[in-house]
Amino acid sequence: MTVDSKIAGEFCGMLLPAKKIAIVGHHNPDGDCIGSLTGMKAWLDSLFGGKEPVKVSTLVPNHIPYYLMFMDGADSVVLYSDNPDKATSILEEADTIICMDLNDLARTEEMADIIRKSAARKILIDHHPFPEKFADLTVSETEVSSASELAWWLICEASLKTGTEIPVECKASLYTGMMTDTNNFCNSVFPSTFLMASQIAEAGIDREKIQMEIMNSFSEERMRLMGLMLKDKMTVYPDLKAAVLVLDQETKDKYNYRDGDSEGFVNLPLKIRDIEISALFTQGNGYIKVSLRSKGAVSVNRLCRLFFNGGGHERAAGGRLYDKPIEEVADYFEKSLRLFLGGFSA
Ligand code: 5GP
Numbered sequence: 001m002t003v004d005s006k007i008a009g010e011f012c013g014m015l016l017p018a019k020k021i022a023i024v025g026h027h028n029p030d031g032d033c034i035g036s037l038t039g040m041k042a043w044l045d046s047l048f049g050g051k052e053p054v055k056v057s058t059l060v061p062n063h064i065p066y067y068l069m070f071m072d073g074a075d076s077v078v079l080y081s082d083n084p085d086k087a088t089s090i091l092e093e094a095d096t097i098i099c100m101d102l103n104d105l106a107r108t109e110e111m112a113d114i115i116r117k118s119a120a121r122k123i124l125i126d127h128h129p130f131p132e133k134f135a136d137l138t139v140s141e142t143e144v145s146s147a148s149e150l151a152w153w154l155i156c157e158a159s160l161k162t163g164t165e166i167p168v169e170c171k172a173s174l175y176t177g178m179m180t181d182t183n184n185f186c187n188s189v190f191p192s193t194f195l196m197a198s199q200i201a202e203a204g205i206d207r208e209k210i211q212m213e214i215m216n217s218f219s220e221e222r223m224r225l226m227g228l229m230l231k232d233k234m235t236v237y238p239d240l241k242a243a244v245l246v247l248d249q250e251t252k253d254k255y256n257y258r259d260g261d262s263e264g265f266v267n268l269p270l271k272i273r274d275i276e277i278s279a280l281f282t283q284g285n286g287y288i289k290v291s292l293r294s295k296g297a298v299s300v301n302r303l304c305r306l307f308f309n310g311g312g313h314e315r316a317a318g319g320r321l322y323d324k325p326i327e328e329v330a331d332y333f334e335k336s337l338r339l340f341l342g343g344f345s346a
């Protein structure tokens with residue numbers, strides 16, 4: 001995977017006149033979102049370094065999970081939920097808006113309308129199928145591990161054109177984003193992904209620290225919650241080759257749940273040989289968060305679009321349920337999957 005030199009040229013052409021750049025990610029930001037945002041900001045700061053000051057801001061709709069806060073620049077990301085006035089004025093004043101790791105502007109929640117109305121030059125850098133056409137420049141690829149990897153190839157090409165040095169903070173962030181989105185080199189890994197990893201490994205980033213922060217820094221409560229989920233909260237449907245995990249509010253309270261504590265839980269049932277589809281339902285404020293994974297031919301992206309008010313990738317998708325009690329979601333999942341596998345399409 002490489003980014004076409006012409007696209008990188010357009011990207012540089014759009015950036016050069018910029019004075020105020022806003023980089024925007026999606027609701028419930030994950031590692032790829034924060035990695036691509038902070039990595040792009042570190043690179044832009046290097047691109048514009050020493051010249052007339054260019055203000056580069058990073059924004060997401062809501063809270064960043066604690067286990068991502070070790071990344072350089074994560075603590076300066078503006079959260080719309082906590083600071084709507086500041087976020088709005090950054091977006092309204094921006095002359096250039098870069099959206100990353102989203103294919104649907106609605107995933108920026110309340111920021112979507114402001115971005116849509118803005119006269120700023122807009123750039124989308126994303127790896128999901130069917131990107132919404134709202135940007136002046138769309139850099140979109142699905143044959144790539146993550147938005148962070150796509151940003152890496154774009155930044156490499158753009159650095160050659162502009163003679164920019166890629167700072168180590170940029171490399172560490174993009175590496176972290178790629179590593180989290182591939183579930184530590186397990187899913188959506190392409191030959192180019194290893195090439196990126198190898199190029200960045202040579203740059204002297206602290207891979208052991210990143211590995212440790214992401215993979216081996218569970219709290220005791222999070223670890224025990226994981227055990228409980230597998231022991232008591234998992235239902236297996238052998239004939240559907242599916243398994244469901246349900247995380248209710250009472251359990252969350254009991255284990256002092258923090259955002260991000262259930263990260264990766266949805267992958268666990270796929271470790272069972274004959275399970276090909278896994279679902280995690282998490283009770284939250286006003287809706288139930290849905291996470292779906294597939295390790296076979298079933299498109300959870302389509303399943304999610306049809307039954308769970310969401311979407312995503314073929315093998316990793318998410319959505320929301322607004323009107324179902326938590327006790328009924330496993331049944332609803334079973335019925336939906338039966339319809340889906342029976343050929344139902346809306
Ligand atoms: P996760 O299950 O890790 O929250 O999300 C997996 C993937 O599903 C994400 O990378 C994203 O592409 C997609 N996704 C998650 N939640 C939503 C949602 O509410 N709406 C849409 N359209 N996609 C989502």
Ligand code: MN
Nearest residue numbers: 030032033101
């Ligand atoms: Mn993401």
